[in-house]
Amino acid sequence: MNPPTLFKNYSFIFVWLATAFSTVGFSMYTITVSWHLSNNLGLAAAVGIVLTTAAIPRVVVMILGGVLADKYQKSKVMFVTHVFQSLTIAELCFMFNEEALTFPFLLLFSFLMGLFDAFYWPASSSIIPTIVRNEDLQQANSIVQGSHTLFYVLGPIIGGVIISSFSVGASFLASAIMVILSAIFVFPHFIKDTIPTPTTEKTSMIRELREGFGYVKRSPVHYWGVIIIVIIHFFVLGPLGNSFPILVTSLKGTALDLSYMEAALGIGTFVAAILMVVISKRKVGTKLIFLFLFITAILLTIFSRLESILLLTLLATGIGFAAIVAYLPIITLIQQKTEQKKLGRVMSIVTLSSNGVEPLAFAFISAMMTAGFTIHTLLTMLGVGCLLFGLIAYSRAKEFRKIESITSTLMVDNK
Structure with a gap:
């Protein structure tokens, strides 16, 4: 059975909503980490180090993430990684409130976020062709890309307002909520994307x-x-x-x-x-x-x-x-x-x-x-x-x- 037209395709709509919430959440997370380093810890020069710490596992492990995306249901991979990422950000909120969020802990959590990204992005970038019609693929990709760009600009604005009005911890909490909402929208039962057929041949x-x-x-x-x-x-x-x-x-x-x-x-x-x-x-x-x-x-x-x-x-x-x-x-x-x-x-x-x-x-x-x-x-x-x-x-x-x-x-x- 062919998927319905794009704007009647609930699987695509849920993936789009998941993308929107995760983009806002992660861009809020990034600006909150940068602000905490610069203004609370006085380590503005270390922002690049923290971002690089996230980039290393993202680059090194991403090909492995692609293998897993071919072996398992892509929405399940996205759901599980987002759950772990939301818990990681929530832990940052807890540690900030306990005044224990130091530079070494930020490096550790940044590494974990990059590691989860390495498994999330291959599944995320390959799920669209499995849930939309061929003739809708360019339109679907453009909508997701445009939304990503728009929400990536909005995230730091929202994060900045929360930090100014409340605290860094509140911004981390809001970011964690955004990411868990993304996980809910990409729940496999909602997306119903293809489940790869297990093969009897064992390959390394x-x-x-x-x-x-x-x-x-x-x-x-x-x-x-x-x-x-x-x-x-x-x-x-x-x-x-x-x-x-x-x-x-x-x-x-x-x-x-x-x-x-x-x-x-x-x-x-x-x-x-x-x-x-x-x-x-x-x-x-x-x-x-x-x-x-x-x-x-x-x-x-x-x-x-x-x-x-x-x-x-x-x-x-x-x-x-x-x-x-x-x-x-x-x-x-x-x-x-x-x-x-x-x-x-x-x-x-x-x-x-x-x-x-x-x-x-x-x-x-x-x-x-x-x-x-x-x-x-x-x-x-x-x-x-x-x-x-x-x-x-x-x-x-x-x-x-x-x-x-x-x-x-x-x-x-x-x-």
Whole structure:
């Protein structure tokens, strides 16, 4: 039996609500940890260390999370990880109230949150194709991505209001409540997604990991899709957000200027996601992906030479818009061209190609600035690098760029 149309599909609606609540909860959690470190413990410089501590298990273990997402019901994996994450955040609230929330404990809990993320994200990114129709997949991905962007902006605002009106502990508690609500919405009985059929053949975890990487490497769609995602995140989205505080400081801006710039990037990505919802039923070929990849590179290069905070803020909107228009069709294309029994592993590799390379971009910025390069020079290098690698990908990805209509091609392939 085929799934119902998107807005009558209760499984999708519940997954969307789960995404909304978890995004608000985790963005509140992040700003609350940062505020506690900076203002209560006087360790503003340690914020990056705590965030990196969460990133390490997220990157290292995520491929294993993909294997589990293929072996078990994806909604069950999401439900269990969210329950553990809500309990972890609730423990932070308890320790804050007991005045015991020190830096070592924050490192420990940050590591645990990243570890749970490593199991949650492969299941989360691969569940949509199992609960919606093929022709609704682009629209579903765009709605989820747009909501994620919007709620990620709202979360810190809500967290800031709670911290100002009540306390850090209250913000942790509110964050835990948001995450447990997300777990409730993604409860397997509500989602009713596919339960993988157990196989009698016993295979090692290493073999299954190799199968996933081999699957991506052999398919031009998967291989070049991952390459383009790496280009977007390493050259643009990763370093861009990291550059905002440096640019605002160098131009003698204020914290408000920084918030406007970050919001502008979020608005650009949100508008792009809405656009992809609108055009989801139209023919969208892979040449559009390359076009907006090149536009992103050009805008970043222009961005790198500006000395006005207002112009930088406006251009950040354009960069966010162009990057997401290039990114979203790739996700849909990869999901549709992947066998369901390998979705978890493939989407863990895709997620790793985005989340995993961003810390490398941060490290690159830090190392090069230590070596004496200015942020403007580095952003120019990254913009030119994005354009150069994009052109190389375009010239070599002949089969990938021949796809003239993602939706119609995929519907034919999946019949």
